[in-house]
Amino acid sequence: MKTVAVFFGGQSVEHEISIITGVMTANSLDKNKYKVLPVYVSTDGKWYSGERLLDLDGYKSFDFKKLDNVTLICGGNALYSIKKNKLKKIADVAVAINCMHGERGEDGSLAGLLNMCKIALASPPMMPSSISIDKAFTKTVLKSLKIKTLSGVTVSALDELEQLSTFKFPVIVKPNRLGSSIGVSKVDEQDGLSGAVSYALKFGNKALIEPCLENFIEINCAAYESGDKGIIVSKCERPVGKEEVLSFGDKYESGKRVFPADIDKKYSDKIKNATEKIYRELGFKGVIRIDYFISGGEVYLNEINTVPGSLAYYLFSDTLKGFTAMLNQLIEVAERDFAKESTTQKTFKSGILTRAGSKGSKRL
Numbered sequence: 278m279k280t281v282a283v284f285f286g287g288q289s290v291e292h293e294i295s296i297i298t299g300v301m302t303a304n305s306l307d308k309n310k311y312k313v314l315p316v317y318v319s320t321d322g323k324w325y326s327g328e329r330l331l332d333l334d335g336y337k338s339f340d341f342k343k344l345d346n347v348t349l350i351c352g353g354n355a356l357y358s359i360k361k362n363k364l365k366k367i368a369d370v371a372v373a374i375n376c377m378h379g380e381r382g383e384d385g386s387l388a389g390l391l392n393m394c395k396i397a398l399a400s401p402p403m404m405p406s407s408i409s410i411d412k413a414f415t416k417t418v419l420k421s422l423k424i425k426t427l428s429g430v431t432v433s434a435l436d437e438l439e440q441l442s443t444f445k446f447p448v449i450v451k452p453n454r455l456g457s458s459i460g461v462s463k464v465d466e467q468d469g470l471s472g473a474v475s476y477a478l479k480f481g482n483k484a485l486i487e488p489c490l491e492n493f494i495e496i497n498c499a500a501y502e503s504g505d506k507g508i509i510v511s512k513c514e515r516p517v518g519k520e521e522v523l524s525f526g527d528k529y530e531s532g533k534r535v536f537p538a539d540i541d542k543k544y545s546d547k548i549k550n551a552t553e554k555i556y557r558e559l560g561f562k563g564v565i566r567i568d569y570f571i572s573g574g575e576v577y578l579n580e581i582n583t584v585p586g587s588l589a590y591y592l593f594s595d596t597l598k599g600f601t602a603m604l605n606q607l608i609e610v611a612e613r614d615f616a617k618e619s620t621t622q623k624t625f626k627s628g629i630l631t632r633a634g635s636k637g638s639k640r641l
Contacts, residue, residue, distance in 0.1 A: 289379025299376035375400035397615035400563035493572035511592035
């Protein structure tokens with residue numbers, strides 16, 4: 278039976294949400310087909326594994342002593358436990374699922390490591406993940422695809438605000454590499470801008486400043502690749518919050534949603550087409566969710582989530598059985614693509630070292 282490792286937690290302000298996504302995903306895997314290996318990354322960056330990690334109640338009073346401290350070694354797909362400075366092999370990992378929201382997980386870091394360890398990944402690969410985590414860079418890339426986004430500028434320090442033109446208020450200020458509405462502020466006038474930028478910079482090296490749309494609605498749409506059906510795009514949903522701008526609580530605690538979204542078909546078709554186009558052109562795998570704004574008859578892409586909460590299964594199925602079936606498809610596609618990529622040639626003998634001889638060690 279093949280081992281599927283589910284990575285979650287991580288050194289991110291979205292740590293707690295990642296635990297929920299990871300535990301739910303691990304418990305939804307098909308136990309008749311796969312051995313489930315939960316890998317929890319603590320807030321200090323250490324890796325742990327153990328059956329206790331599958332019980333969400335256990336995180337209320339966490340005891341690391343009852344878990345295995347684990348690690349991977351680049352070049353091989355084995356997960357090892359670390360005991361008294363010695364390594365003991367736990368399992369060979371065939372496939373991994375990334376449930377680590379935020380940086381060092383969602384940003385492509387984990388995908389790159391797993392690639393170095395020759396582990397198939399049933400989640401977005403490194404390149405599109407690293408693009409999507411950076412909201413400003415996402416705008417640049419999507420411009421080439423003719424996908425409309427809001428204009429925006431980034432600043433890394435307060436004194437940079439003096440070099441910018443006067444903004445038309447209101448504006449939204451947010452961390453450039455973060456999700457879950459953490460660090461986000463609406464600013465109605467110039468006097469509040471520096472405080473909002475300072476707040477956003479607490480959560481990252483850059484703050485993104487965008488115009489705040491009037492009379493807008495948010496729409497979410499997700500996609501994943503199925504082996505036999507190609508790219509599957511979900512119906513649209515409209516999240517509903519208490520405030521004008523969706524808060525962390527709206528997204529994960531008290532928020533509601535309208536599903537399918539109560540919008541004109543011309544908008545839902547445009548959003549679904551854009552979602553499929555982005556998935557294909559940026560080379561995504563696994564599940565992604567894209568958040569949009571509709572305002573003044575226009576559709577704007579807000580952000581791309583490469584590790585959506587609970588992997589956005591609720592946009593494809595209303596049962597956990599459906600989530601299990603979706604995970605099976607993701608794993609099968611990951612194994613197929615990994616096997617195909619493994620056949621490509623990784624070496625090329627040019628003879629340059631032989632010809633260079635001792636000259637190659639001398640400075641020119």
